[in-house]
Amino acid sequence: DTGVSQDPRHKITKRGQNVTFRCDPISEHNRLYWYRQTLGQGPEFLTYFQNEAQLEKSRLLSDRFSAERPKGSFSTLEIQRTEQGDSAMYLCASSPRTSRSSYNEQFFGPGTRLTVL
Amino acid sequence: QKEVEQDPGPLSVPEGAIVSLNCTYSNSAFQYFMWYRQYSRKGPELLMYTYSSGNKEDGRFTAQVDKSSKYISLFIRDSQPSDSATYLCAMILLTNAGKSTFGDGTTLTVKP
Numbered sequence: 218d219t220g221v222s223q224d225p226r227h228k229i230t231k232r233g234q235n236v237t238f239r240c241d242p243i244s245e246h247n248r249l250y251w252y253r254q255t256l257g258q259g260p261e262f263l264t265y266f267q268n269e270a271q272l273e274k275s276r277l278l279s280d281r282f283s284a285e286r287p288k289g290s291f292s293t294l295e296i297q298r299t300e301q302g303d304s305a306m307y308l309c310a311s312s313p314r315t316s317r318s319s320y321n322e323q324f325f326g327p328g329t330r331l332t333v334l
Numbered sequence: 335q336k337e338v339e340q341d342p343g344p345l346s347v348p349e350g351a352i353v354s355l356n357c358t359y360s361n362s363a364f365q366y367f368m369w370y371r372q373y374s375r376k377g378p379e380l381l382m383y384t385y386s387s388g389n390k391e392d393g394r395f396t397a398q399v400d401k402s403s404k405y406i407s408l409f410i411r412d413s414q415p416s417d418s419a420t421y422l423c424a425m426i427l428l429t430n431a432g433k434s435t436f437g438d439g440t441t442l443t444v445k446p
Contacts, residue, residue, distance in 0.1 A: 221377075250433070259424070259437050259438045260378065261436070262434065262435070265432070265433060273433065308378070322380050325378045327376055327377050328375075
């Protein structure tokens with residue numbers, strides 16, 4: 218399977234614990250996006266990378282959240298001191314190189330479902 | 335008020351019916367308009383995208399964009415039980431590097 222993969226698929230943690238999620242994009246895709254989706258809502262943008270550079274972060278991404286994409290390949294999203302409000306599906310998407318005036322499809326992974334007790 | 339509004343449904347139709355799904359938006363600068371299908375506990379899957387105004391057809395699916403009214407639609411002809419899913423509209427500002435703004439989705443059930 219050469220699609221976007223995410224690990225783990227499910228994570229249950231206690232409030233106050235740290236969690237880390239991993240996303241492996243489609244090979245050669247230079248853009249990688251993180252979104253968060255809560256029940257009954259559409260995905261909300263969190264951050265995106267072009268290669269290894271993190272170019273934009275949403276105001277939704279508090280200082281407890283950090284994302285990295287070392288070497289421009291896989292990415293990790295870490296949440297420190299988790300809160301119950303962090304319970305959501307965390308989606309990763311990747312897209313190939315694109316110019317500013319064109320659109321390239323974003324391919325989504327299956328998501329990591331986080332439950333904070 | 336959200337930038338993209340979508341009727342959450344749920345919408346239930348008999349097999350073979352024509353389904354109409356709609357979104358409205360407030361930011362006239364949106365330039366690309368997408369429709370995604372999302373099955374339960376899965377990631378969104380792109381169905382179609384349209385640039386600016388106009389219609390686009392792909393098999394049983396037709397997407398329409400009316401920028402003057404800030405209104406987009408997805409029509410599904412000859413609906414099948416396998417079309418039962420949540421349908422999300424999404425929009426992109428080209429200056430935002432592909433960052434998508436999503437509606438909250440409409441849940442569709444097609445009954446055999």
